[in-house]
Amino acid sequence: MAEAHQAVGFEFTVHPDGVDVKLSKEVLKNIYLSSLTAWRKKAIKLKNGILTEVYPASPSSWLIVVIAMMMSLYTGTDPPLGIIDTIKKNLPYQHCLSTQARAVLSAILFATALWLFFIHVIRFSLKILLSYHGWIFESHGKMRTSTKVWLRLVKMLSGRRPLLYSFQAALPRLPVPRVKDTIEKYLESVRPLLDDKKYKQMEVLAHNFKENEASQLQRYLVLKSWWTTNYVSDWWEEYIYLRSRGPIMVNSNFYIMDLLYVTPTHRQAARAGNIVHAMLQYRRKLERGELAPLRALGTVPMCSTQMERMFNTTRIPGIETDFVLHLTDRKHLVVFHRGRYFQVWLYTGGRHLLPSELENQFQQILNDTSKPQPGELKLAALTAGDRVPWARTRLKYFSQGPNKESLDAIESASFFLTLDEEPQGYDPENVYSLDTYAKSLMHGKCYDRWFDKSFNLISYPNGKMGVNIEHSWADAPIVGHMWEYVLATDCFHLGYTEEGHCKGDVNRCLPSPTRLKWEIPEQCQDVIHASYLLARHLADDVDFHGHLFTEFGKGLIKKCRTSPDAFIQLALQLAQFRDQGVFCLTYESSMTRMFRDGRTETVRSCTSEAAAFVLAMEDPDATNAQRLALFRKAADKHQNMYRLAMTGSGIDRHLFCLYIVSKYLGVESPFLTKVLSEPWKLSTSQTPQQQINLIDINKFPKYVGAGGGFGPVADDGYGVSYIIVGENLITFHISSKFSRHNTDSTRFARHIRKAMIDIQTLFKQEKDKSAVENGKDVHLENNKKNM
Template sequence: MMLPFTFTTEMAEAHQAVGFQFTVRPDGVELKLSQEVIKNIYLSGLTVWKKKAIQFKNSVLTGVYPASPSSWLIVVIAMMSSLYTNTDLSLGMIDAIKENLPHRGYMSAQTRAVLSAILFGTGLWLFLIYLLRYTLKALLSYHGWIFESHGKMSSSTKLWLYLVKMFSGRRPLLYSFQASLPRLPVPRVDDTIRRYLESVRPLLDKEQYSQMETLANDFKESKASQLQRYLILKSWWATNYVSDWWEEFIYLRGRGPIMVNSNFYIMDLLYITPTHRQAARAGNIVHAMLQYRRKLERGEHAPLRALGTVPMCSTQMERMFNTTRIPGIETDVVQHLSDRKHLIVYHKGRFFQVWLYTGGRHLLPSELEMQFQRILNDTTEPQPGELKLAALTAGNRVPWAQARIKHFSHGVNKTSLDAIESAAFFLTLDDESQGYDGVKKNSLDSYAKSLLHGKCYDRWFDKSFTLISYPNGKMGVNVEHSWADAPIVGHMWEYVLATDCFHLCYSEEGHCKGDANRGLPFPTRLQWQISKECQDVIEASYLSAKKIADDVDFHGHLFTEFGKGLIKKCRTSPDAFIQLALQLAQFRDQGVFCLTYESSMTRMFRDGRTETVRSCTSEAVAFVRAMEDVSATNAQRLSLFQKAAEKHQNMYRLAMTGSGIDRHLFCLYIVSKYLGADSPFLNKVLSEPWRLSTSQTPQQQLNLVDINKFPKYVGAGGGFGPVADDGYGVSYIIVGENLITFHISSKFSSPNTDSYRFGQNIQRAMIDIQTLFTLEHDKKTPDCLQLQNGKKHI
């Protein structure tokens, strides 16, 4: 009698629909193994071990940096050579080690001598490594170079720069400098309070300022020293006294929606769309991201360095992929997993799981295109409750956390949710075209709103980032903010766009290049069993999120009159120029000055994130008032502008070098809450609204694309939602020499704000400031007024 029994399985590592068969017979079991299975098992295992070997090698290189493993051999050989030349380089320490070796009775004298020399050489090598690191850390603690005028480097700074280069070693990896980065210093309380009072002086009348001064002095004389001691103690213990509290209290403990209020977006190339085939563009972009992730996991990206020499912290990059913000009742947590081999794709209300590897390698761009096209061609309907499921991540955090515990902690719902939260990232194949169109008036506005919130249920706002693909080939990214700041994702996005356009490219028909393996299994639909009760929670989250999304007034403004090329010819910092233009635009728009937030980075310190530059200074106010005073001359206005620009630059430098105001006050406030030491001064400071919140999107890898050769391959930057109910959020990017893109947000519900109007005020302010560089009464026109198109703005 023969009992047939056949079992087929999918190989998760190989992600191929091939398997093995065995048949139970009376005389035994007949086993048939597929050659494809064996091949894929072999290739997958080989890839894993190769990856582990590379990671181990790079971890060793990073661990001993700025030395190298070969330097150990040199030191040990030198110590051993001294044994044969009767030159004791160890000053007797090798002999001491030889006499105290355990089990020395079982070794010959020569063996003990060699082993002692090796041990001493290794110890000396480790000592030299730490000496080099601490020397480099001491050098990097010097920030005098940043306060010097542009193009005027002192002899001491040149010497310092030479020493930094000398101690930095050769060919550093991404994390090579981490151990050498200095810690963020805790500013003196007196300095912080003095700078704070200086920052609010132009915003308060005499009575209000007197009250604030009294609160500040009371705080300084009573609670400040106690709170400061705890903060200094933390700075000795933690690698950064700000970053962990900033992530927890500013981001993770917030119980309101993160959509619009926290998440931000980054746009595609402004003028160029390499292909109009949605699946093809998504295939190239995803493949480029996988290449970036592989280099990231191996630590092979070059560390970002100011002046090409001063290293920046790379800690935030660790959580770029395989990361999800998990909702909690009181606080969220950021879950980061090791390498994950799948991607979750959302299309028309359905969730699909797509494997990213086959046979131990990444799927090729053409194979990814095929998989995405299969999803686009799928005509199945969403399951009950599936269409708007992602709205849970867009609404308030507590209902989402409760629903996750009650409805997604078991069964198929848990399995599917785990697949989403463990995915490398989230991809939405959108069904409505977006992108900049010079003919359509509001195309950039619509594009921004789509990236920021979409339909409120077609992005998984908890993922580290959601990649968004449009039917016309445009792309974009929505980013969860708690795990990192915009420059981190910007670094990845610059690499991906350059790789897509200049390395992977497309066929003449717009498809990804290369042949695809047609035997790949189809993407798998995630399964859900969503109860009516859970559907009600989803709908409530959706309605809450939709109310927020509908209130966002967004305007993308392209400023093409001039760019950083002209501004630099006027010997002015482009950032200071724009910030003062924003102050002028704000005053013209609202008729009053307001507390202004500009983000600056502190990544020259270990685990550094951001600091605030308070751009509305007394000098900026004096300049703006002169611009609006018809009796003021251009010479007077220009003089005030230069003073205000210099003041702004100095504040920016202070923020970058750890002497900012707001992070110190924030941490003092957190300590006061832990100790139960309530402070009216800190309460007042932390409750002040930022009615103008600004940020610059930096270009970090200018070597990737030659803008002069490919002037149309420029990014559009990104933006964020309004911070205050009655204020503006402004993000800007300076691209090339002749383009500045502004992303302006506000709320329709505010009767006093209008994003389009603010964009027009920025346009006018930029041009008005530029005219100041005409000498009084137009006696002489300097070179900086000559635009590339030959026009002048007088």
């Protein structure tokens, strides 16, 4: 019970002579340091909040304007054209101020108003500049003079050293596309998927929609875009994620893996200690807004709104819809190990726990041999099953007593950590090692992840790590940004001792981790078991395969003068056709974060141009020159579609919002119903590398991430996530379902590999042919000279 004595701040004894009070200096010191840190934290947040509100100006620029107005008073000039005198005459409580004081106060008020006016003018000008997206459609390395001038203006108005949220007020709103344009693009996108008869039927539905319901629905959507910062994001979060009543495990949550080839230490507690400490450092920067905003071309800012809910966030189940609960300033995390839940405090004396102190806390949990309480072992299965039983169980059994206190501890925790029992990671000797690693991160045992938390950090006995992320609050690049920072900090800043422990001394006076208490009746245990069985069936049905493509990478693709993403997407189309024998509706995720509160848009990668290229590849009579010409045409088409999606001219978010408006108004639209019911049999996404400056891959080629993945969107389809790492590696994460005999993730990986090599061969043959022709020309030229 040593930890109980350490937690007591004072002791008192009652005796006949009075009360003898003994204070603990150590605890009082911690209280003082905690209070000091809290006030310092508030001061820093206040300062950074003010800097963000007045950006791109600064308090020093306000002082300059005030001094200039003061100088005008004493020099007798009148730049304000009498406005200062007007303010002076209308000041309240004039009798309390001298003439000179009124003049000075009037000058300060005018200077402040002028300063704020210029801030709004600059922001408005920047917003207008950022509404221009022509730069994104220009060929790489061929920027027009007008775009260069635009870029210089953006840089000039962007100020210096922006904070994370400095550009939020200057970001433009997502525009609502014209219905006519959306319908034309939609019909174009489904043409390769439909025969002539079905396409004619779709044309009729689209025409009837455009002539009848479209204008009314569009008016309401435009009206919404005027009074909200983003006409899509709130409905997207609610209807795509939070209103889903099925399991979020596999169907919604996604995962991110650790470094592929490197494990900094094989001590589980030590690696978890460093990673958690690095996350706390990142959270501190995030809360203070001190992270640099992500900017395209190093200049065009991206929206940072999604990052606000990264920590201390939980998805709360409801009967009809869930909601996202975000708290601030919570100082603990909850750790799961062998069916037990532990609460670990992350701060002491006003500071973060050091990595060595966190290692000691986690090692205590690993050494704990206590047994789970009745119903505790598989409790988290409630978050893995259907949402309605979980919502009802939460209301009935977790609304009071120790169950409520323990559940509050989980839901308010910074994040959820699982100390897993089985080693995972990439093993070159085991071709299925990435498969089991992916399944462990995606669903684990179905009861050892709290799937409602914003993210679960998973630690393995061999030192490997990973993350499982709930999808409603943010998209993959948001967590990816944090994970890049954490891995770089762990390996290159924190480090380990020669024995593999965290560096630094350990404070042995810290309180030990606290077991959470549960009183779970048998009726609740029955619901837990039912949720577990449902989740187990879903998990066992998922077929994951991880494939490392090492034949070539971004370096060689760029030498082919084509986009790496377009190259891979066309390879996926070729692989899909070879695997299934037909084309299918394909989803590629694109971001819209150049707009305020932007999230994602869909790129429909199966185009008529892509289909023509694939058919040419399968046609033995087609020449390589014909295939290559069709590839370049399809790649250009894909790149243009991706750019349109990024700049707010996509198809699917507009149609989705029109459908939501139709439901609110009770308007039946056969066209929208048909569009929203179409299955995405091939769902793809690229995991971007956003902070390539953190790790020099050329210097440290082994320190590369493995990316992440997600479950299949359609039961009879594939989910494919890929990450382009450095110049010579592309990692694919492929998912499907065992229960559908027409899909096989390992088989699809073989098709992807062959498609990638076949496309690269086209360029190689063209290069070889060109070299031969050039050689002949040189030979003829030499013969002429000799003659």
